[in-house]
Amino acid sequence: MTAEACPLGRGGAAQAGLHAGLRYAGYLRLDQVxxxxxxLSADTxxxxxxxHFFIVLHQAHELWFRQWLVEAAAVLQADAQAPGFFTDALPKLHRMAxxxxxxxQQLGLLATLDPLQFLAxxxxxxxxxxxxxxxFVLMEATLGTLDEARAPQACTMMTPAESTQVLATCRQPTLHDQLARGLAAEWQRQQATPAAKACHAQWAQALTEREAAQGWPALALPAAFARLPRAAALAALLARSRSQPRERLIDDALDRLCQLEQLLHRWRLQHAEQVRELLDELPGTGGSxxxxxxxxxxxxxPHSxxxxxxxxxxxxxxxVPA
Ligand code: HEM
Incomplete structure (x- = not known):
């Protein structure tokens, strides 16, 4: 970006008028950040x-957690039944992923932490x-991977006010619920089309065949299916066909949601592995x-x-129906 194009460059400041005296460090509150x-060891x-590195790594995580939650809030506050819902949600879900x-990737930096310095x-x-x-817990509750039943365990180290906030978030619609609402509305809009009708018939048959097949319960689809409104499930399946630009768009949005779950799961696995490297069998500072x-x-x-x-x-x- 050139100095003129940058909102904090000279051109930008002159245009802004009101904020002519504003400087880079002031706008970004760098004194606070x-x-x-x-x-704590600096005074010893x-x-x-x-x-210092240990602190920065945690703080950088918290800043990105914050931005993740801002994007999620925008998706949750949108009207899931509006025709433009998926068009608006996709870039936000993309950014979150x-x-x-x-x-x-950032968590990989932990490998550069000197184990002896860490133990000291x-x-x-x-x-x-x-x-x-x-x-972190709010992200899980927002995504839907933490529900009200599991919240107390996730909150054992929280203050009462924080636990209340987590529980309140668990009671709100999750990103998963919001996308399911959008899908159900999409199904209502599309159900008159021949493609949707054909899709309905084909998926319904495939589901029935699968449900009847041996070994089926291992996949647990009936339970997952039951947790989704039928219209939402069918719209999600229709989107898999990706035959129309609109279906591609919806499938991309769902893909991002699934990616979010997977990536968060991988973060957890990687964190556990790196903690094993650093602590071996030592307990955590939180007592776990x-x-x-x-x-x-x-x-x-859980998988959503x-x-x-x-x-x-x-x-x-x-x-997949054509
Ligand atoms: C030296 C590096 C690290 C070690 C040894 C470590 C260790 C641990 C341990 C043992 C726990 C379990 C609770 C306890 O007993 O304290 C935990 C939980 C957690 N840590 Fe770390 N951690 C490290 C780095 C990080 C970083 C960089 C983050 C980034 C924010 C982080 C975020 C978390 C979160 C969110 C949990 C809760 C996870 C859950 O409930 O499953 N940790 N950590």
Whole structure:
């Protein structure tokens, strides 16, 4: 971007008029952002070099968590029944998935943390633990991978006010619910078309055949299917055909939702693995069994109904209507 094109460049400031005196550092509140790294070891006889890095890595995560939640809020506040819902939601879901991919990459930086320096600074952390990250839990509740039943376990390290906020979020429609609403509305709009009619008949037959087949319960589709309104499930299946630009758009949006779940799951697995490297069998500062607790938690993450449905629809032998 040239200096003229940049809103903080001279051209931008002159045009803005009102904010003519505004400077880069002021607009971005850099005094607060860059004044927020306060390594506790700095005031001790043995400052620990890697503590600054440890703090920045966590703070950068929290900033990206924040942006993820801002995008999610925009999708949730939109009218899911409006015809333009998926067109508006797609870029936001895309950005969220890119943020999550960035976080997964960022977590890889942990490999550069010197284990000895980390062990030396651990006593300084007291009982501060990643399980107190409110934004992380809110992301899961917003996505729909954390429900009201599992919320108390995720909130054991939270303050009462934070737990209340998490529970309230669990009671709100999730991103999954919102996309399912959009799909149901889409089905209503499309059901008169011949393509939708053919799709309905073909998927209904495929579902019945599969449900009757042996070994079927392992896929648990009936349960996933039941959690989705039938119209939403059918619209999701129709979108898999990708035969029209509109279906491609909807399928892309669903793909992003599934990607978000997968990437968050991978973050959890990677975090558990890196914690094993650093702590071995030591317990966490939050009092958990450390990597064993984190691995078990990652394994217990549920798949959403839409993700299960899409995995099922991608199986060999399932025919996508033309
Ligand atoms: C030296 C690096 C790290 C170690 C040793 C570590 C260790 C742990 C442990 C042991 C737990 C389980 C709770 C406990 O007993 O404390 C935990 C949870 C968590 N940590 Fe980390 N962590 C590290 C880095 C990070 C980073 C960079 C983030 C980024 C925000 C992070 C975010 C989280 C979150 C969100 C949880 C809750 C996960 C869940 O509930 O499944 N951790 N961490």
């Amino acid at each position: 860059l004044g927020a790294q306060a390594p 006889a043995q400052p620990i070099h890697d503590e 890119e943020i999550q991919a960035l976080l997964n 600074m651990r006593p300084l952390l007291g009982s501060a633990s990643g399980s107190q990250s409110l934004q 069994s450390g990597h064993r607790y984190l691995s078990a938690n990652a394994a217990a993450q 109904a839409l993700r299960t449905l899409r995995q099922w629809a991608a199986r060999p032998g399932i025919q």
